[in-house]
Amino acid sequence: MNFTPVGTSGAHEGYCLIKSAEKKLTAKGVPYLDLVLADNGGEISAKLWDYKESPTNQFKKFDFVKVRGTFVPFNDTMQFRVERIRQVLPEDNAMIEDYVPSACLTGDVMLAEVEKVIASFKDEELKTLVSAVIEEYRERILYWPAAKNLHHAVRSGLLMHTLSILRLAAGVCKIYKFVNYDLLCSGAILHDIAKIEEMDVSSTGIASEYTTKGNLLGHLVMGAIAVDRIGRANGVSDETLTLVEHMLISHHGTPEFGAAKLPMFIEAELLSELDLLDARLYEMHQAVDTVEEGAFTPRQWALENRNLYNHGRAGNGGVELINYNEEE
Amino acid sequence: MNFTPVGTSGAHEGYCLIKSAEKKLTAKGVPYLDLVLADNGGEISAKLWDYKESPTNQFKKFDFVKVRGTFVPFNDTMQFRVERIRQVLPEDNAMIEDYVPSACLTGDVMLAEVEKVIASFKDEELKTLVSAVIEEYRERILYWPAAKNLHHAVRSGLLMHTLSILRLAAGVCKIYKFVNYDLLCSGAILHDIAKIEEMDVSSTGIASEYTTKGNLLGHLVMGAIAVDRIGRANGVSDETLTLVEHMLISHHGTPEFGAAKLPMFIEAELLSELDLLDARLYEMHQAVDTVEEGAFTPRQWALENRNLYNHGRAGNGGVELINYNEEE
Amino acid sequence: MNFTPVGTSGAHEGYCLIKSAEKKLTAKGVPYLDLVLADNGGEISAKLWDYKESPTNQFKKFDFVKVRGTFVPFNDTMQFRVERIRQVLPEDNAMIEDYVPSACLTGDVMLAEVEKVIASFKDEELKTLVSAVIEEYRERILYWPAAKNLHHAVRSGLLMHTLSILRLAAGVCKIYKFVNYDLLCSGAILHDIAKIEEMDVSSTGIASEYTTKGNLLGHLVMGAIAVDRIGRANGVSDETLTLVEHMLISHHGTPEFGAAKLPMFIEAELLSELDLLDARLYEMHQAVDTVEEGAFTPRQWALENRNLYNHGRAGNGGVELINYNEEE
């Protein structure tokens, strides 16, 4: 743990993430909190003895907290005996991105790029519709991940995935002049928006569970319902809503992956292909990165059970998933 | 044709359906209408010479009209030379059911039975929701068919199909006490409601085409969107809406048949099974009815290419698809 | 264990099921029986020391026995030291249904209802055939389960499953008058009859293994062979046998589930759909019952890997799988 010593008593303090929190009783019946804390330096089992529960004193999985305490040996390992613990406050200036796996750009920077794309739309209806939907979800979109376990399952992963598709779309539209850029980008920005209601995500940007609604309806249909509601409220025409809703419900490409319809026009097809391309590249890159040059990965369940090969000839050896920096 | 003679000039008149209507020009450039007319007695090619088009003088496929004219021989067959033609009026007291393939009960009778079921609901939210949706589509539901070509593709076929499922549901709930009757019946009544916006249907109750929206979204998703909109407007809770919307988007059972989700609770599963059962029985009965006792039908494309066997031991020899009469 | 104290020596006695029985030797080479006993109160490890094996002194898995003995502490738990043990006798008046998972009606009651249905047949050939088959299997059908692990894997589960289908069939035939009730019910009563030779089942009604014949032929084909043999012996016509045998070999609906033919007439199709419906409802209800209201079950292997949702709105809160009582 990257905790820093405070004073001379051997106490340490630092910021960290709660990976699990359970209220227990000692043999004598005194309540305490049994915690696992994590930061970039690793993770540690921790105890908060004499825990007095109160509304302002609640801690749960994925909370971002500041702790102070002492390291104490326990059996063969070290434990952390918590003396003080509280939620991180804005004035702490602690960046959550430093404590959880995150996209390589911040949510603010990425959302600004997305909004520049919306502002460039020539189709006023689409501009109105997409702006209104983003407005409704603005707060959560900044940090939402794109998945629980699969591609872009990182803080702000949803924006990262959206942005990659927008950049691919720009390249594609330069080559194929008959593609409607505004329509394709509208689909790209909105296609996964209902993931915000499909998963429960803590404010740290880590998904814990699918919601009941998410399980029963799925983000494809939920997205179409949301677009319909917001679009009607903003006077968007039925024709335009139908096109956008079709893109949402068809973007998984085939029924076996949950698409309610096969893509039936060019921008819908493109969206489903670019979505797949970005997701696959993310997952393949992650898998390949875990094995040595010249070796094969274990079978990848989410990639048709393939063993992937690390040929050791990657474009560069960077650690980041996507090197946006040079793009700036 | 069941036309009746009028006067002594050889003229005949009667009610019939327009099966096709095309405006053409004679060799001399004079416009005329080239028609095919049909009633229970057969169909005939007809001409309306010197056709003067006007807003009140429009005729198209599936219009229900009253005609007067004369039978004239043409090549080897007879043609009908139209002298007068107009839309059927309410005061004519002509029953459209007598001229197009129709369900064996009238729309009014069937809708009354459906509404009796709704009135019996103990769950007030479901009663509110289902009533409001029916209210919105009341006029069209009375005569809407359930399909273009497949099961229940007859006038009022949608209500006929709905009612069969409701009756099956009542039987099932008596056997399995853990099934929620109100929820199952809500799903049954609403599951195909969006077929009313998925297909273009003339007032005679015959479907001509799928709408653009129907093609791009499908009645499963369109139904969920409608339920969401109407439910919110009537203050129905999110929990209840989610359950009903899930039943709608999952009622085709498997993704390959268009379900966006597999049924995930008992009433959703039951709805999809009863829907299939009623559709299959309708189609099998129709197919078997076309061949003689002891013979097999040709391969049935919509029934996994089966050849069906007419064993000649049907429950009774009645002509009707479903004999409701004894139920009364 | 629901054993009752006998005398003042601390001895207890009661009825129970043997869940496992193994003959072992003590360190000194003395034979003893190592048992696990179970009743509705739980299960317990038990020892019968100084076991003298003899033809009348054999005990094996799933035997229903009466025991007397003493509870003795062993490590952290209690063991039962068996002093006397014997098979339950008729004069004990102990109901096996109280000791193993059982259908909610007794075999006798259910078989009587089935036979009432047979007696109502108008088709004399079918009445003869079905009666003769039931006669041949009468003794075992009373307690046979419907499966080893899946739906209706309980004592008398085979009759319970059969009866549910018969009741569904009655409802269906009221709605669709063209269905041949006698034929459908004959299929329903005979469809799983060969499960009696497909599985080894102890007299307690619990299946232990598939038989060699069951593995190599399966109950669909075995059923057809049995119907053919019994039908010929009773002078049933070839035409009738062919129809019934077809229903048996097609009742799993599709080849991937073992059907040798797709159902090719209406009653065969109905049988396969009602069979599936009853099996699915049983399994879904069981799965949903194991999780809390508002929660999802783990993936259900036998139900296309679905996570099922307990919406907490079941028809009633009863524990029984099927509440037959109110039917009486």
Add this chain to the structure above:
Amino acid sequence: MNFTPVGTSGAHEGYCLIKSAEKKLTAKGVPYLDLVLADNGGEISAKLWDYKESPTNQFKKFDFVKVRGTFVPFNDTMQFRVERIRQVLPEDNAMIEDYVPSACLTGDVMLAEVEKVIASFKDEELKTLVSAVIEEYRERILYWPAAKNLHHAVRSGLLMHTLSILRLAAGVCKIYKFVNYDLLCSGAILHDIAKIEEMDVSSTGIASEYTTKGNLLGHLVMGAIAVDRIGRANGVSDETLTLVEHMLISHHGTPEFGAAKLPMFIEAELLSELDLLDARLYEMHQAVDTVEEGAFTPRQWALENRNLYNHGRAGNGGVELINYNEEE
């Protein structure tokens, strides 16, 4: 037509097959027979004027007849005016094999080889069983085809197919010593025996239709039922019957091709592979034979839509499907 002139009146006579026969009326209402006749020299339309129907004067499709008559020009082609026609009699010494597509050995020769194999069995039960089944079907097996349209759809094709598998089996058993020769050959001889009740075949050995029983049960299950019946009547043990019946119901290899079970022991697997091998070779050889050296056939529906290549390097250029001669 290979008819020979008789006398000097221009009359011709010969043996031929009736390919179609229909009773019609002339414009004047006089009955006549409208026929199509065929022999190895081609086929011709023929008329029998003034046809007086009587029990001994019936002619139908696939009858083998002797005709006398005259060739008369009609429009652009020749017709045959029938003067005399009767069924071929044994004393005619006309060989039906010369008039219909036939296996390259006669039924008698092939059945003798099959019976030599049976006689060689060391397993007495199998010898009894297989002999008894052959006995029951002896008359028809001599000329029965193996299919309506596919492999070995020729006179005596069933024996030809059976014999090829027996010869393959002999080779296989020399290589793999652990294979039970008697069991494998029993399966080979009986596997398609129920085709004799699955198809209607005229005495010429050409199949016209599937029987109702054939459609509803199929030759796999029908074969198992017949083996069970005949085996029980001859005291064959249940164990042996189970093995043979399993081979019959599994010999199509996979459920999608109608197998009720996957082959579960080595001889069953071998039977299904050798059956497939012989059928495929027959069909591929026939298809390839219809195109020139260096050319590809059209897509073969029954061979996974393959275009097959005629590489022009066949073992020899013989016309026969299988050159048995050198085997003698």
Add this chain to the structure above:
Amino acid sequence: MNFTPVGTSGAHEGYCLIKSAEKKLTAKGVPYLDLVLADNGGEISAKLWDYKESPTNQFKKFDFVKVRGTFVPFNDTMQFRVERIRQVLPEDNAMIEDYVPSACLTGDVMLAEVEKVIASFKDEELKTLVSAVIEEYRERILYWPAAKNLHHAVRSGLLMHTLSILRLAAGVCKIYKFVNYDLLCSGAILHDIAKIEEMDVSSTGIASEYTTKGNLLGHLVMGAIAVDRIGRANGVSDETLTLVEHMLISHHGTPEFGAAKLPMFIEAELLSELDLLDARLYEMHQAVDTVEEGAFTPRQWALENRNLYNHGRAGNGGVELINYNEEE
């Protein structure tokens, strides 16, 4: 036909494509050529009477010829009576692209762009390999189509398809820095190269048939064999050859589309996705272009039987498949 009048005799001349050519005999036994000629103005039936065949006087399907002759009425249409006909010569300066469906850039322009990409490679082995392969096929690659009937089945369609993928690849590599640009582009340039030996193509750039080798091996495996041969001859390392050969044999993505292996590293996956994307866009654009705004296409066999929608909102209304011009 865009033929131009010559002289005053009514004669016309022009360049055109032979769509079919057959040598026939007149009723008097005089040989003549029965032709169908085509240019951008349409097509016409033509006769060359008194045809004297000689080695320098051969004409066949897809030849590009200059003709002179006269239009003569025949039944209801016009025929062309050929007086002179010869192959087009370079000095004619007739551009074949004006007479057959062609890519929107010439082969020369496109090949130059491809070679610029090769020249930019940093990996010397790949530069050597790809250059050597292109060198071997240089002449034919200029005009080769990419298919017989499907995507890019136009003159120079192979280069057009290759170039689109290269342009997409450049965009993708800017976004995902870990992709090896040289490897991806090598795969893109070589992936369909063996189509040059898979199909017979006339010098006009229209494919007529698959070659025997093409049918038996396919362009995936043939490409790998060619790369291996040329690579070894140029000293390319086994490691590099293996990577490129893998990309070739896996570029159809899944076995059912002919891939011998699933793509196992990132560039191989990308190649297969970009290949599919370009092919799909081409086919969808072509299909949608044939129907009116607001209409759906018939089912597209090569696109999973989808009906595609023309939403009338294409990026621009241009006729060209891909508007390269603005790219220059």
Add this chain to the structure above:
Amino acid sequence: MNFTPVGTSGAHEGYCLIKSAEKKLTAKGVPYLDLVLADNGGEISAKLWDYKESPTNQFKKFDFVKVRGTFVPFNDTMQFRVERIRQVLPEDNAMIEDYVPSACLTGDVMLAEVEKVIASFKDEELKTLVSAVIEEYRERILYWPAAKNLHHAVRSGLLMHTLSILRLAAGVCKIYKFVNYDLLCSGAILHDIAKIEEMDVSSTGIASEYTTKGNLLGHLVMGAIAVDRIGRANGVSDETLTLVEHMLISHHGTPEFGAAKLPMFIEAELLSELDLLDARLYEMHQAVDTVEEGAFTPRQWALENRNLYNHGRAGNGGVELINYNEEE
């Protein structure tokens, strides 16, 4: 272990296989080798203390070595303390076949039979081609296994599998005279030849891993590439190479098993069927051999999850997989 005592000091020596070898350090930091040794008598944990690594003193998995040392008790078992260890030398005359699972004939004997077949070819091109390929791989083919885990995963298993197919082919060609024996046998001999470059195999004939090239290209395509290279170098015609290469790339029968093309001529089809037949028989025999008579095996993953039945009626009770002996 079948070690033999040497001298009177209790020392033993013998030949054995190294099943695993790891260099470790004692608590005091002294290097030692931790080994597992195996021969037909079993396997034992062994230690070589004070291990001084040197180029001539390297030991790894699957090495065939001679050891001397002492058995020492360790906990409940015996360990072997190695005193001397070295690779087996030719002059030792130790037969590796006695120490690893091996084919029942030696590589030399089997290769001689294969070469007799080649020598019998009438087609000179095929004789040249097949001889040249065998020549290139002669050394390794003698001991190569046919797989890592599946069928014929034994020393010299590749030749054993090849030889079985050749023997089957001889039988088949006697029955079907139109089959080209030379072509079929060429395919049989070469079909798996590239397994020699697909797997890493120690000189003992046990496969450890797939090579990178093997993973990325597979033995089907690698075989075609090798045949192309060697054939061209030996002047074999393109036509002949195409036929042989097609047989190699299609021999897995269907795409899902890695075939790049479906078999398109008779010998290609036969090769794929005989290949499957031999592989299946090997695997089924092995599986069935592990269970008692009358029992079923566990589900066999590589055989469509079947439970196989040991009917206890095998041709003979021999242990060998294939009893070649009687063939001699």
